[in-house]
Amino acid sequence: MKKFLALLLSLSMVLALSACGGTKSDDTTKADETKTDAPAETATDFKVGFIMLHDENSTYDLNFINAAKEACEKLGVEYKIITNVPEGQECYDKAAELADDGCNIIFADSFGHEDYMIQAAKEFPNVQFCHSTGTKAHTEGLSNYHNAFASIYEGRYLAGVAAGMKLNDMIANGYITEDQAKMGYVGAFTYAEVISGYTSFYLGAKSVCPSVTMDVTFTGSWYDETAEKEGANKLIANGCVLISQHADSMGAPTACETAGVPNVSYNGSTQAACPNTFIVSSRIDWAPYYEYAITAAMNGEAIDADWTGTLATGSVVLTDVNTTAAAEGTQEAIDAVKAELENGTRHVFDCSTFTVKGETLTSSKADVDTDPNYTPDTEAIVDGYFAESTFRSAPYFDLQIDGINLLDTNFGG
Amino acid sequence: MNKKQSLFHIAKRDTLPWYKSFAIRGCAILLALVVCAVVTMLLTGENPVNIFATIFKGAFGSARKSWVTFQNLAVLLGISLAVTPAFKMRFWNIGAEGQVLIGCLATAACMICLADKLPNAVLILVSLAAALAAGALWGFLPAFFKAKWNTNETLFTLMMNYIATQLAAFFIIVWEVPKGAGKIGIINQGTEAGWLPVVGGQKYLLVILVVAVLTVFMYIYLNYSKHGYEIAVVGESQRTASYAGIKVERVIVRTMVLSGAVCGLMGLLLTAGTDHTLTTTIVGGRGFTAVMVSWMAKFNPIIMIFTSLLLVVLGRGASEISSTFGLNQSFSDILTGIILFFIIGSEFFITYQVSLRKSGKKEA
Numbered sequence: 001m002k003k004f005l006a007l008l009l010s011l012s013m014v015l016a017l018s019a020c021g022g023t024k025s026d027d028t029t030k031a032d033e034t035k036t037d038a039p040a041e042t043a044t045d046f047k048v049g050f051i052m053l054h055d056e057n058s059t060y061d062l063n064f065i066n067a068a069k070e071a072c073e074k075l076g077v078e079y080k081i082i083t084n085v086p087e088g089q090e091c092y093d094k095a096a097e098l099a100d101d102g103c104n105i106i107f108a109d110s111f112g113h114e115d116y117m118i119q120a121a122k123e124f125p126n127v128q129f130c131h132s133t134g135t136k137a138h139t140e141g142l143s144n145y146h147n148a149f150a151s152i153y154e155g156r157y158l159a160g161v162a163a164g165m166k167l168n169d170m171i172a173n174g175y176i177t178e179d180q181a182k183m184g185y186v187g188a189f190t191y192a193e194v195i196s197g198y199t200s201f202y203l204g205a206k207s208v209c210p211s212v213t214m215d216v217t218f219t220g221s222w223y224d225e226t227a228e229k230e231g232a233n234k235l236i237a238n239g240c241v242l243i244s245q246h247a248d249s250m251g252a253p254t255a256c257e258t259a260g261v262p263n264v265s266y267n268g269s270t271q272a273a274c275p276n277t278f279i280v281s282s283r284i285d286w287a288p289y290y291e292y293a294i295t296a297a298m299n300g301e302a303i304d305a306d307w308t309g310t311l312a313t314g315s316v317v318l319t320d321v322n323t324t325a326a327a328e329g330t331q332e333a334i335d336a337v338k339a340e341l342e343n344g345t346r347h348v349f350d351c352s353t354f355t356v357k358g359e360t361l362t363s364s365k366a367d368v369d370t371d372p373n374y375t376p377d378t379e380a381i382v383d384g385y386f387a388e389s390t391f392r393s394a395p396y397f398d399l400q401i402d403g404i405n406l407l408d409t410n411f412g413g
Numbered sequence: 414m415n416k417k418q419s420l421f422h423i424a425k426r427d428t429l430p431w432y433k434s435f436a437i438r439g440c441a442i443l444l445a446l447v448v449c450a451v452v453t454m455l456l457t458g459e460n461p462v463n464i465f466a467t468i469f470k471g472a473f474g475s476a477r478k479s480w481v482t483f484q485n486l487a488v489l490l491g492i493s494l495a496v497t498p499a500f501k502m503r504f505w506n507i508g509a510e511g512q513v514l515i516g517c518l519a520t521a522a523c524m525i526c527l528a529d530k531l532p533n534a535v536l537i538l539v540s541l542a543a544a545l546a547a548g549a550l551w552g553f554l555p556a557f558f559k560a561k562w563n564t565n566e567t568l569f570t571l572m573m574n575y576i577a578t579q580l581a582a583f584f585i586i587v588w589e590v591p592k593g594a595g596k597i598g599i600i601n602q603g604t605e606a607g608w609l610p611v612v613g614g615q616k617y618l619l620v621i622l623v624v625a626v627l628t629v630f631m632y633i634y635l636n637y638s639k640h641g642y643e644i645a646v647v648g649e650s651q652r653t654a655s656y657a658g659i660k661v662e663r664v665i666v667r668t669m670v671l672s673g674a675v676c677g678l679m680g681l682l683l684t685a686g687t688d689h690t691l692t693t694t695i696v697g698g699r700g701f702t703a704v705m706v707s708w709m710a711k712f713n714p715i716i717m718i719f720t721s722l723l724l725v726v727l728g729r730g731a732s733e734i735s736s737t738f739g740l741n742q743s744f745s746d747i748l749t750g751i752i753l754f755f756i757i758g759s760e761f762f763i764t765y766q767v768s769l770r771k772s773g774k775k776e777a
Contacts, residue, residue: 055735055741055742057741080736081736082732082736083735083736083742084732084735084742086694086697087596087692088688088690088692088694088695089687089688089689089690093477093481096477097475097477097478100475100477111594111596112596112598112692114598115598115599115602115690116599118599118602119599119602135591189593189594189595190593191592191593191594191595192591192592192593194593195593220595367591367592370590370591371590372588372590374590374591374592398592398593411586411589411592411593411595
């Protein structure tokens with residue numbers, strides 16, 4: 001027995017030694033190869049790096065990943081996507097590694113990446129750093145650090161029009177009375193981006209269905225399938241007859257499909273999973289921004305510190321309307337309102353369409369320049385409407401308007 | 414009654430000479446790599462040599478990657494060193510995650526609240542004291558209850574993790590910027606107040622140096638000090654320790670305070686040294702991974718350098734694999750799982766001898 005064991009051990013040691021030798025020589029040839037490759041690549045090619053919070057299993061990141069691939073393939077540039085980068089020091093490390101790797105422009109997709117991108121931007125002045133959803137580029141004063149967002153509130157408003165049409169349909173059918181036209185909204189955090197989103201959705205619905213009210217609940221997470229599902233169920237139990245959401249899982253849409261309650265979705269179509277209840281979905285298409293920023297960087301032109309994509313740039317898009325669930329004439333109504341938004345005859349946050357504590361707004365200071373005390377610093381009411389995403393790309397509308405009832409709040413954590 | 418006998422006979426071994434036990438471990442790692450290679454080929458069709466080369470490249474591919482790897486190594490090693498005295502004492506402390514996090518929270522509190530009130534050097538000293546005290550408190554509480562009322566330390570330390578997480582979540586809301594974002598971001602990014610100084614022009618060198626010193630200290634403390642001896646005796650048998658005149662309760666409390674304080678120090682290094690922020694996930698499960706590092710190294714601080722290096726390299730290589738080959742991050746988790754399975758499994762063959770029964774009847 002002992003002999004057998006000794007034999008086995010010696011055999012394994014020999015194998016281990018030979019294996020070590022083998023891999024070592026492999027490594028060196030590998031290193032040589034990459035070394036000879038590298039200078040040629042960087043000399044001729046333009047390279048783009050992307051930092052993503054999660055991978056393609058998250059609808060939020062998938063939306064960015066698809067846009068990144070689309071833009072880079074269209075422009076014919078080499079690119080590298082790094083997924084699952086947490087919102088901490090790893091983000092700086094990855095950004096720096098991409099810069100070391102010869103990337104000329106680097107994008108990050110999550111709000112919490114911002115400070116680490118700024119840190120990297122300070123260290124690599126010749127590399128462009130672009131951060132989606134951030135708020136600090138216009139005050140940071142770095143020529144190579146940029147923010148971007150889209151006027152998604154316009155998309156939400158259009159989706160709201162579709163929701164209002166559905167409510168009118170339900171009232172006309174005698175399914176509900178005018179007073180029972182209550183919508184529900186599952187939000188992630190009580191954060192300006194979410195507040196701006198549900199308010200514009202509500203105003204869109206109100207523009208066609210004046211008696212509408214809305215309950216809002218918050219999950220305290222951008223992705224929590226169970227909490228989103230429970231939130232939607234709670235709203236349905238509270239008498240909400242139509243649900244929309246601003247969070248990244250399938251929780252709310254699937255809860256709606258189970259309960260047979262119409263749903264206005266976000267981040268892309270959920271029609272495949274919810275064929276009977278999905279009405280329409282709005283989303284941000286990041287490809288136009290990626291194309292713009294990469295092209296500018298390739299030509300050595302300056303990139304805007306704050307870039308806001310619009311309906312016109314193709315950054316704010318709506319999916320096709322699901323005719324099974326939506327009211328008749330929804331697509332036509334959306335197209336008509338869209339035209340008005342684009343030519344400026346209609347504004348989403350028109351002060352004549354909503355009140356705050358029973359009063360019409362004539363002045364409102366928003367916290368546009370990010371600071372620890374949330375100091376309201378910029379007058380946002382211009383020509384009778386709240387000018388969203390004008391003073392910086394990320395949304396800053398955070399007023400609680402009448403008609404919307406917050407069941408709870410969640411400021412983060 | 415003639416009991417049915419299994420084909421294998423398992424017996425506890427005498428202590429193996431070191432070269433034999435190392436041969437078994439080497440063999441296990443080799444087998445693990447072979448299994449990884451087969452799994453890789455079957456599941457993805459990629460060349461396994463390329464995968465291993467990519468793991469290596471991900472960890473040491475450039476100077477920066479190597480620095481980050483060593484920084485990660487230092488953090489994991491530091492937390493592992495912190496939990497080791499308690500484990501050697503057979504005190505099941507699984508609260509390192511919370512002890513580090515509370516150190517991070519204490520540091521962040523000092524950095525945010527005292528930044529414009531104190532000169533930088535004083536601020537760092539205050540942060541250090543606060544982090545050590547907070548970590549020590551998180552270690553003291555379960556130890557005190559264990560010593561006084563014999564409460565279950567596993568549950569107690571586990572619960573303390575949740576308290577630390579919730580406290581951190583609460584203060585993140587208090588300090589978040591902008592409102593509703595749920596993020597603190599980099600603390601004092603403009604002024605760098607309360608940031609630990611950069612040594613030798615390398616961001617991560619300080620952390621590495623501190624942990625290097627800590628490793629030597631812990632090695633000496635455990636093996637050559639009276640305290641270390643007491644810990645070992647209490648770990649072997651509390652009754653023997655009492656009989657030998659060791660005050661068991663005092664040793665338990667003292668050791669856990671030390672464990673907690675070292676965790677607090679790691680929290681300071683994370684928040685003031687590298688990340689400069691506070692999130693509920695800043696420790697990232699390393700408080701639990703440290704348990705494995707410590708046990709795999711049999712509580713030997715020097716061996717721990719290698720066990721934590723192995724885990725860190727695998728983790729760093731993992732993300733490189735997922736971006737290079739377009740594989741999901743989960744794939745590298747599978748590889749890490751296979752390798753750990755074999756390494757931990759090999760300990761069985763080091764402790765026990767397995768032999769084939771020649772004939773059931775004869776040995777009965």
